[in-house]
Amino acid sequence: MIDLWLTGLSRVLQPDVFLSLAAGVVAGLVGGAIPGITITMTVILVLPFTFGMDPLQGVATLIGVYVGGESGGLITATLLGIPGTASTIATTFDAYPMARKGEPGRAVWLGMWAGLLGGLLAGIPLVIGAVTLASLALKFGPWEYFSLFVLTLSIVSSLSEQSLLKGLVAATLGLLLTVVGSDPLIGAPRFTFGSEYLRTGFPFLAVLVGVYAFAQLMRELEKRHEGQPRLLAAGSASLAISHRRIIREVFQQWANLLRSTLVGLWIGVLPAVGGSAANILAYDQAKKFSRHAERFGTGIPDGIIATESANNANVAGSLITMMAFGIPGDAVSAVMIGALIIHGIQPGPLFISTKPDLAYGMFSAYFLATVLTVPIAAGLLRLLLRVVSVPLQFLVPVILVLGAIGAYAINNLMANVWTFFFFGMLGYVMVKCEFPIPPLILGLILGDQIEVNFIRAIMTESNPLLFLTRPLSGLFLILSAASFAWGILQMRRRAVPGGLPAPSVRG
Amino acid sequence: MGRDAITGCLLLGLSLWLYRQTAEIPRPHFVSVGPDVYPRILLGLLAGLSVALLGADLLNRGGRRGRGGGRPEARIHRASYRDVFLTYLLFGGYTALIPILGFRAATVSFVAVLSWCLGPKTVRHAVLCLLVAFVFVAAVHLMFEGYLRLLLPRGILP
Numbered sequence: 001m002i003d004l005w006l007t008g009l010s011r012v013l014q015p016d017v018f019l020s021l022a023a024g025v026v027a028g029l030v031g032g033a034i035p036g037i038t039i040t041m042t043v044i045l046v047l048p049f050t051f052g053m054d055p056l057q058g059v060a061t062l063i064g065v066y067v068g069g070e071s072g073g074l075i076t077a078t079l080l081g082i083p084g085t086a087s088t089i090a091t092t093f094d095a096y097p098m099a100r101k102g103e104p105g106r107a108v109w110l111g112m113w114a115g116l117l118g119g120l121l122a123g124i125p126l127v128i129g130a131v132t133l134a135s136l137a138l139k140f141g142p143w144e145y146f147s148l149f150v151l152t153l154s155i156v157s158s159l160s161e162q163s164l165l166k167g168l169v170a171a172t173l174g175l176l177l178t179v180v181g182s183d184p185l186i187g188a189p190r191f192t193f194g195s196e197y198l199r200t201g202f203p204f205l206a207v208l209v210g211v212y213a214f215a216q217l218m219r220e221l222e223k224r225h226e227g228q229p230r231l232l233a234a235g236s237a238s239l240a241i242s243h244r245r246i247i248r249e250v251f252q253q254w255a256n257l258l259r260s261t262l263v264g265l266w267i268g269v270l271p272a273v274g275g276s277a278a279n280i281l282a283y284d285q286a287k288k289f290s291r292h293a294e295r296f297g298t299g300i301p302d303g304i305i306a307t308e309s310a311n312n313a314n315v316a317g318s319l320i321t322m323m324a325f326g327i328p329g330d331a332v333s334a335v336m337i338g339a340l341i342i343h344g345i346q347p348g349p350l351f352i353s354t355k356p357d358l359a360y361g362m363f364s365a366y367f368l369a370t371v372l373t374v375p376i377a378a379g380l381l382r383l384l385l386r387v388v389s390v391p392l393q394f395l396v397p398v399i400l401v402l403g404a405i406g407a408y409a410i411n412n413l414m415a416n417v418w419t420f421f422f423f424g425m426l427g428y429v430m431v432k433c434e435f436p437i438p439p440l441i442l443g444l445i446l447g448d449q450i451e452v453n454f455i456r457a458i459m460t461e462s463n464p465l466l467f468l469t470r471p472l473s474g475l476f477l478i479l480s481a482a483s484f485a486w487g488i489l490q491m492r493r494r495a496v497p498g499g500l501p502a503p504s505v506r507g
Numbered sequence: 508m509g510r511d512a513i514t515g516c517l518l519l520g521l522s523l524w525l526y527r528q529t530a531e532i533p534r535p536h537f538v539s540v541g542p543d544v545y546p547r548i549l550l551g552l553l554a555g556l557s558v559a560l561l562g563a564d565l566l567n568r569g570g571r572r573g574r575g576g577g578r579p580e581a582r583i584h585r586a587s588y589r590d591v592f593l594t595y596l597l598f599g600g601y602t603a604l605i606p607i608l609g610f611r612a613a614t615v616s617f618v619a620v621l622s623w624c625l626g627p628k629t630v631r632h633a634v635l636c637l638l639v640a641f642v643f644v645a646a647v648h649l650m651f652e653g654y655l656r657l658l659l660p661r662g663i664l665p
Contacts (some may be wrong), residue, residue, distance in 0.1 A: 049650070050657065050659075051657065052656060052657065054652075054656035059585065125608045165556065165559055165560055166560070168556055168588055169518065169553070169556045169557070171555045172549060172552050172556060173553070175549050176525075176546070176549050176550070176553065177560070179545065179546045179549065183532075183542035183545075185538070186535060186543065187544060188532055188533050188534075188535070188536060188541075188542040189532070190532050190542060190543075190546060191525065191528060191530075191546075218594065218595075219566075220591075221587060221590045221591050221594060221625075222587040222588070222591060223587070224587070224590075241628050293519075364518075391626065392625065392634075393621075393622045393623075393625035393626035394626075394639055396594060396621065396625060397617060397618040397621040397622050397640075397641075398618065398623075398643055400594075400598055400617075401614055401617065401618060401643070401647070403649075404602070405600075405647065405651065405659070408659075409651075409657055409662065412658070414602070414605060414606055414660060415550060417602050417605070418602060421598060421599060422600055423597075424595075424598075425557060425595060428591070431583045433510055433511070433514055453547060455540050455544075455545065458539075458540050459538075459539055462539070
């Protein structure tokens, strides 16, 4: 194992990979800092730049974006009072008041250092968890895989903000999109309507970029007439602080740090739940365990440390699920799965054992990106304050063109750009009709695997009861049923006036 | 009928139409489970969910009417929808123009026109839009064609 570590680390430290990783962190910090540009969108925009790279260099770049993006959102949350990304919603609760009280530097760096420590702490379970779970998953038969994927879809659908029913419809639509084209077992054409382009099915990335990035951008366009908050004393705010004092302050709250890291990690492991839930839940837990809960929201360090350590730990959790099972922990890892597939690598239980150099390279890239974020952010902080004020009228066309290039570059076909455009419209319509996007994306990613394992299971043994009677498969299906029941219960409680708020399940 | 009910009807129609299309899928004799089985299961599921969506909307509307109020819609500026519509329209035109004008000319036009349409209508802003468009396209060209060796689309015009 040490040999694998050293090999992975030495590959990541090679100048080409290292520079790409650092560039990814910069892109993540910038993308995360700009309100309305999510980390997923940033990863999607950076993706075409990785097509010409070797797999590790490409994935290391995307990991850099992912890790850097979490910290980029913190800057906007602190200085603008609006979350740069969905995963910094709760960060604003205390970071912005602290900045307004005249301590913007302290607020930003408490978050940065807490993020670094949370990210490093979560890195240990990332390595152990991914390797252990992947070796466990190697013992699965098609029944277990099928039931695990059903469980994944049911969790995502039942946690949907809008409604369980709409979550299920979105997931089913995602699954249906994958049946277009040649069937995965014998290559028979399905729903191609005579089109050669459709014989290979919809290109996953063109659909993803359209349904997610295009639609998200249009939502931002809608909101821009609501007025942009002004940057908090962008020119004059003093961001200079004593890092030693800040680090001591973070360590003094070791219990908060540890608990929030675990919360972030756990939420990250859950498929497609995303950083926003980790951020809010960690804040909530920190408040519940605090002796001065009444001071939360007034600009105290506890809230910032909890939310930012949970955010970075959430990245590690997502990578565990992605590397062990090939299931995305959130929308960002969904794009990364697409990137791996484009590079000819199928993520899943066999990934770590068949491509150990790449897997351990990814672990090393994660640790390195987490460490690099702090000095890069320190160097770029003033620049970032300027970047966040770039007007949306310039961002929209630039992002759309980069999205179009990303779609085109998959296999140099203009038809992919039309697919991007079509799914951009579909995604917007879905958002306007309050259908959640994450279940659709997950259905799109898991569709082929669900079908292959379902057919294999039936062909191996025609008795469908095996899905229930095989212990692990049965357990997964029982958990799926429980997840649906929980979703229905939450819907009913939400329907009661003054009931629960909707949970945040975003990409 | 509410928006969910209409969506339910549309999805039900789509699932029934696609279900009919599954008859066209070739089914070889050497496989016990044909390539049409899985899509049929999914389409059956979608049809069921569509009916549930339709039913839930009709029931909820009755309940809401009974309580004397609907769901408050977020107030969105009319100009916002105009911007969204314009963006889709221009992007559709841009996609159609790339094979004719080529990537560079089409992208300069698209970026300059869209950023001008979305911003203030002043000469200064127009000049800035053109500048941004040229710099962006030059940077993309250098990065993709120069460094990454990715050939961007050429047009049919000389």
